[in-house]
Amino acid sequence: DSGVTQTPKHLITATGQRVTLRCSPRSGDLSVYWYQQSLDQGLQFLIQYYNGEERAKGNILERFSAQQFPDLHSELNLSSLELGDSALYFCASSRGQGVAKNIQYFGAGTRLSVL
Amino acid sequence: GIQVEQSPPDLILQEGANSTLRCNFSDSVNNLQWFHQNPWGQLINLFYIPSGTKQNGRLSATTVATERYSLLYISSSQTTDSGVYFCAVVPTSGTYKYIFGTGTRLKVLA
Numbered sequence: 001d002s003g004v005t006q007t008p009k010h011l012i013t014a015t016g017q018r019v020t021l022r023c024s025p026r027s028g029d030l031s032v033y034w035y036q037q038s039l040d041q042g043l044q045f046l047i048q049y050y051n052g053e054e055r056a057k058g059n060i061l062e063r064f065s066a067q068q069f070p071d072l073h074s075e076l077n078l079s080s081l082e083l084g085d086s087a088l089y090f091c092a093s094s095r096g097q098g099v100a101k102n103i104q105y106f107g108a109g110t111r112l113s114v115l
Numbered sequence: 116g117i118q119v120e121q122s123p124p125d126l127i128l129q130e131g132a133n134s135t136l137r138c139n140f141s142d143s144v145n146n147l148q149w150f151h152q153n154p155w156g157q158l159i160n161l162f163y164i165p166s167g168t169k170q171n172g173r174l175s176a177t178t179v180a181t182e183r184y185s186l187l188y189i190s191s192s193q194t195t196d197s198g199v200y201f202c203a204v205v206p207t208s209g210t211y212k213y214i215f216g217t218g219t220r221l222k223v224l225a
Contacts, residue, residue, distance in 0.1 A: 043215035056212050088156055102146055104213060106158040
């Protein structure tokens with residue numbers, strides 16, 4: 001168990017809908033990262049938050065947004081869902097954002113199926 | 116941007132065999148981690164190894180940062196070793212995000 005908790009484990013929804021994925025980092029970790037794993041794109045970094053502030057952005061679509069709350073949990077919001085958004089979404093956390101502290105621990109993932 | 120290539124892409128072994136997985140990266144890196152993604156999709160940390168050699172049971176890893184590669188050794192493989200192995204790197208230039216390799220899919224036969 002990595003200590004990173006993601007909910008829900010599975011999500012089935014329809015095109016055009018909006019969903020929220022939740023992540024609780026390991027105790028003491030200030031950084032949260034979101035990744036998307038799809039069959040055709042592999043594992044791709046979406047976005048990073050550090051202590052409530054956005055720190056890095058990857059290939060995140062404009063239909064997607066995220067935030068990190070004062071208690072350090074994070075939510076990833078996906079809207080106007082398309083079939084191609086079906087993927088495994090991972091959250092990871094690390095102690096800080098510095099190089100020496102950037103060992104990332106991954107949650108079990110949320111499997112999103114858009115029908 | 117940095118390219119991270121893993122080889123071989125697929126590997127089938129008999130239980131008890133040894134194997135070496137390779138990760139090449141095209142630019143200097145600050146961090147490197149090896150992960151195992153099991154058949155249920157979970158990503159499990161194996162090693163944090165930006166340089167040097169580490170061992171954990173039947174697994175060991177070596178990173179030669181100056182030559183831009185890392186190796187993961189699996190000895191006496193077991194069926195539970197099956198899954199996909201990823202290396203992920205944080206480039207020296209840029210932000211603190213991991214770039215994942217394409218993975219090596221390992222199947223260990225009983």
